Amino acid sequence: MRLGLPFGEExxxxxxxxxRGRRLGSSPRSRVWRTELSGTAVVVKQLVDGxxxxxxxxxxxxxxxxxxxxxxxxxxxxxxxxxxxxxLVLEHLDHQQPREDWVVDYASAxxxxxxxxxxxxxxxxxxxxxxxxxxxxxxxxxxxxxxxxVPSGTRTELDGLVNRLLGTPGHALLHGDPCPGxxxxxxxxxxxxxxxxxxxxxxxxxxxxxxxxxxTCWCVTAPAQPLLHAAETxxxxxxxxxxxxxxxxxxxxxxxxxxxxxxxxxxxAHRGTADHLAKIPNRDWKWGTATAxxxxxxxxxxxxxxxxxxxxxxxxxxxxxxxxxxxxxRWPTLRPLPLQRP
Numbered sequence: 001m002r003l004g005l006p007f008g009e010e011x012x013x014x015x016x017x018x019x020r021g022r023r024l025g026s027s028p029r030s031r032v033w034r035t036e037l038s039g040t041a042v043v044v045k046q047l048v049d050g051x052x053x054x055x056x057x058x059x060x061x062x063x064x065x066x067x068x069x070x071x072x073x074x075x076x077x078x079x080x081x082x083x084x085x086x087x088l089v090l091e092h093l094d095h096q097q098p099r100e101d102w103v104v105d106y107a108s109a110x111x112x113x114x115x116x117x118x119x120x121x122x123x124x125x126x127x128x129x130x131x132x133x134x135x136x137x138x139x140x141x142x143x144x145x146x147x148x149x150v151p152s153g154t155r156t157e158l159d160g161l162v163n164r165l166l167g168t169p170g171h172a173l174l175h176g177d178p179c180p181g182x183x184x185x186x187x188x189x190x191x192x193x194x195x196x197x198x199x200x201x202x203x204x205x206x207x208x209x210x211x212x213x214x215x216t217c218w219c220v221t222a223p224a225q226p227l228l229h230a231a232e233t234x235x236x237x238x239x240x241x242x243x244x245x246x247x248x249x250x251x252x253x254x255x256x257x258x259x260x261x262x263x264x265x266x267x268x269a270h271r272g273t274a275d276h277l278a279k280i281p282n283r284d285w286k287w288g289t290a291t292a293x294x295x296x297x298x299x300x301x302x303x304x305x306x307x308x309x310x311x312x313x314x315x316x317x318x319x320x321x322x323x324x325x326x327x328x329x330r331w332p333t334l335r336p337l338p339l340q341r342p
Contacts, residue, residue, distance in 0.1 A: 004031075005018060005021040005033050005035060005044060006031075006044065006046045006082070006085050006087050007021075007035075007044065007087075007089075008082050008084075008085060008087075010082060011080050011082055011087070011089060014080055015037050015079060015080050015089060016037050016038055017037075018035040018036065018037055018042075018044070019035065019036045019037075020035060020036050021033050021034070021035040021044070022034050022035070024043075026045075027194075027268075028048075028269065029047060029048060029050060029053075029056070029196065029268075030045055030046060030047050030048060030196075031045070031046045031048060032044070032045050032046075033045075034092060037079075037089075040092075041092035042079060042089055042090065042091065042092050043076070043089070043090040043091070043092050043093075044087060044088070044089055044090075045087065045088045045090065046085060046086055046087045046088075047060075047086040047196070048086075053086060054086070056196035056197070057083070057086040057088075057196075059125060059126070059176075059195060059196055059197065059198045059199075060088065060194070060195040060196050060198065061078070061081055061083075061088065062124055062125055062198070063075075063125060063173060063175075063195035063198035064076075064078045064088070064090075064195060065078065066116050066117055066121065066124065066125075066173050067113055067116050067173060067192075067195075069116050070112050070113065070115075070116050072188060072189055073188075073189075073191060074109050074112050074113045074116075074189075074190070074191055074192060075113070075191055075192055075193070075195075076090040076091040076092075076093050076184075076191060076193060077090065077091035078090060078091075079091065090193075093184045093186050093191055093193075094186055094187070095184045095185060095186065096185050096186060096187065097185070098180075098183075098185045098341065099185075100340065101227055101230070102183075102185060102341070103210055103223050103227055103228070103230075103231040104227070104230050104231050104234045105185070105189065105190050105234075106183055106190055106231065107207070107210065107231040107232065107234045107235040107238075108190075108234045108235065108237075108238045109183070109189060109190035109191070109192070110175075110178060110192075110203075110206060110207065110235060111203070111207075111234075111235045111236075111238035111239040111242065112238060112242055113173055113175065113192060114172035114173055114174065114203035114206070114239070115172070115173075115238075115239060115242040115243050116173045117171055117172060117173040117200060118171055119171050121171060121173075121200065122171060122200065124200070125173075125198055125199050125200045126199050126200070127199060127200055127201060128170075128174055128199040128200065128201030128202070128205060129199075130162065130165035130166055130168075130205070130257050131161075131162055131165065131257050131260040131261050132162065133159070133162060135162075135260040135261055135262065136155070136158045136159065136162060136260060138260075138262050138275050138277045138278060139158070139259070139260050139262075139277060140154075140155065140158075141275075141277070141278060142277045142278065142280060142281070142323065143319060143322075143323055145278070145281045146281060146323060146326045146327070146330075147326065148319065148322045148323050148326050149322070150315075150319055151315040151318045151319055152315065153315050154315035154316055154318075154319050157312060157313050157314070157315050157316050158260070158316060160312065161253060161256055161257065161260075161312075161313065161316070162257075162260075164253055165205075165253060165254075165257045168201070168202045168204075168253075169202065170200070170201045170202030170203065170204075171200055171201075172200065172201060172202060172203035172206075173198065173200065174198060174199045174200065174201050174203070174205065174206055175192055175195060175197070175198060175206060176195065176196070176197025176198045176199055176216075177194065177196070177197050177216050177217070177268075178192060178206050178209060179209075179214055179216065179217030179218070179219060180214065180217060180219040180221065180341045181217075181218070181219055182194045197216075202254075203235075203239070203247070204247070204249060204251055204253075204254045205254045205257070205258075207232065207235050207247075207251065207254070208251045208254035208255050208258060210223060210228055210231050210232065211228060211232070211251055211255055211302055212254075212255045212258045212259070212298075212299050212302055212303075213290075213295055213298045213299055213302070213337055215258040215261065215264035215295075215299075216264060216268075217288070218267065218287055218288030218289070219288050219289050219341050219342065220288060220289050220290045220295060220337055220338075221289070221337060221338050221339060221340060221341050222298055222336065222337035222338070222339060223339065224339055232251075235247070250306075251306070252303075252306045252307060252310060252313060253313075255299070255302055255303055255306055256303050256306075256307070256313055256316060258299065259299045259300065259302075259303045259320065262275060262276035262277035262278075263276060264295075265277070265280075265287070265292040265295055265296065266285075266287060266292070267287055276292070277296075279292075280292060280293060280296060280327075284331075289337075289338050289341075289342060290337050290338070291334075293327060293331060293334055294334055294335060294336075294337060295337070296327070297324055297327055297328065297334055298336070298337050300320045300321070300323055300324035300327070301320075301321075301324055303316065303317060303320040304317045304318075304320040304321035304324060305317075307320070
């Protein structure tokens, strides 16, 4: 096929012959085409060979099937699959320019996505994994390198945080990378794409993206406080309307958990390869709309504010504030995160 469109005989027998295949931009982990079936535009996505390719494909297929329960839809329709070639055929979505208050619709759609699954779906997808003791050691190492004293009891607080996140109950359908660019703003609402990192867990870890600065995303923003409040309210209201239950707990643990993760300062290809927090004192690097130091300073500020009155994480908050102050003193030209997506 033109442009190497991977559309085998089984897909042809089920869906017909594709026409006018055109390659689209995508991450290095996939190849994506726009083509037509019986005059209707569709998207063909193939996960390329690489680490965990089969697992990523299985996650995406499983997540799309689970999310298809939601009405109005929050994902494109899955029209066909070819597991042998790791190919998905998806409904084509017409993306529109997001509004200035896009985070509100985004948060509401994220709540409906999270509510797609329940306790009966345990095991269909892997459980979400949080920060580890290695992340704690790395964070404390950063403080030491910057000459910041660690308040008494902070290590115990961090150990407790890791254990709480590990044991946090939840069966929400987590996207795994709910970033600007993976949200399609259409005339019928927001829909999410690219579920290669999907998992089951507590929805708060993804609601926290808005506040902590989209930690797995190239396109990091920090919405203005009124918009942030409106978006978080929209999430909680939608969750209550859909499930009949209230969102439990606040976002403090979720945000603090993202702060610890040095891998949330680099794109996926570089995760798990080094102690990225340890690089901060000697080097800054650009990823998408912000640098690593910009991202970290924002997260430190958020966590220090959220833990100001927290008994469980008071020392963590004091440490976050001190590290942030030290970074801004050392690098006074660091700018805040952008307020809007490009």
